[in-house]
Each structure stands twice: as C-alpha cells, then as structure tokens.
Amino acid sequence: EEQEEDVLRELRLFLRNVIERLSLDRRFKAFTKPVDIEEVPDYMTVIRRPMDLSTLLTNIDEQRYVTVGEFMNDADLIWQNALEYNPDSDPMDRHIRHRACALKDTVRAMIRDELDEDFERVCEDVRESR
Ligand SMILES: COC(=O)[C@H](Cc1ccco1)c1ccncc1
Numbered sequence: 001e002e003q004e005e006d007v008l009r010e011l012r013l014f015l016r017n018v019i020e021r022l023s024l025d026r027r028f029k030a031f032t033k034p035v036d037i038e039e040v041p042d043y044m045t046v047i048r049r050p051m052d053l054s055t056l057l058t059n060i061d062e063q064r065y066v067t068v069g070e071f072m073n074d075a076d077l078i079w080q081n082a083l084e085y086n087p088d089s090d091p092m093d094r095h096i097r098h099r100a101c102a103l104k105d106t107v108r109a110m111i112r113d114e115l116d117e118d119f120e121r122v123c124e125d126v127r128e129s130r
Pocket residue numbers: 030031035039040081082085086092093096
C-alpha cells in the first residue's frame with residue numbers, strides 16, 4: 001500500500017546516493033561502466049554475471065531492489081568479478097584488486113554508518129509480504 005511505496009522510494013533514494021558518491025571516487029573509475037568486451041573479448045567467458053555501478057543504478061530505477069541485502073548481492077559482484085578476472089601478481093592486477101577491496105569496504109561502511117537497522121527490517125517485511 002502507500003506506506004510500502006514510501007519505504008521503497010526512500011530505499012531507492014538512499015541507494016542512488018551511495019552509487020553517486022562511489023562514482024565520484026577516482027579509485028572506482030574502472031567500476032563505473034560495464035567492462036568493454038571489445039577491449040576484453042574473453043571477459044564474458046570468465047565472468048558469468050558482470051556488474052558495474054551504472055547497471056546497479058539502472059536496477060535501482062527499475063525497482064529491482066526491495067531490500068539493501070538484494071542490492072548488496074549485486075554490488076558484491078563488482079568486486080568479486082574484479083578479483084576473479086584479475087588474479088595475477090602483476091602490478092595491474094594487484095592495483096585493480098586493491099581498488100575492488102576498497103570498493104567493498106566503502107560500500108559496507110556506508111551501509112553500516114548510514115542505514116537504520118529498523119528501516120532495513122521494514123524493507124525485509126515488505127519483501128516477505130510479496
Ligand atoms: C573491473 O575492470 C576490470 O576487471 C578490467 C579488466 C580489464 C583487463 C584489461 C582491460 O580491462 C580492468 C580495468 C582496469 N584495470 C584492470 C582491469
């Protein structure tokens with residue numbers, strides 16, 4: 001009902017703000033758009049579920065996330081894919097893995113510091129009611 005739509009609207013506003021702030025951080029430039037499969041032709045053979053910040057934003061606008069947990073399942077793909085596709089000891093791989101771990105820690109810190117646990121519980125009740 002209306003109150004449920006108000007909660008989901010507030011969730012989308014919170015998640016869009018998280019994405020906006022991550023996208024402004026220069027460390028996370030490589031994660032802002034899908035990996036270019038012209039530049040990296042084997043990417044789709046290695047990574048089954050590509051994810052990036054612009055796709056997360058599209059998913060938010062398409063109302064795919066009813067809880068922060070559902071959002072985190074997709075957000076985690078960004079850093080998990082980066083660790084999986086760039087596993088070598090060469091400096092380039094180490095650099096993108098360090099940035100992927102920074103992305104993971106930053107998202108988790110934002111949610112821990114800024115998301116009210118009662119609000120997330122209401123979102124989970126909405127998910128269970130559907
Ligand atoms: C999330 O980004 C990636 O996984 C690509 C993979 C990639 C390899 C070659 C071109 O792109 C990446 C981009 C920048 N620096 C390292 C790796």
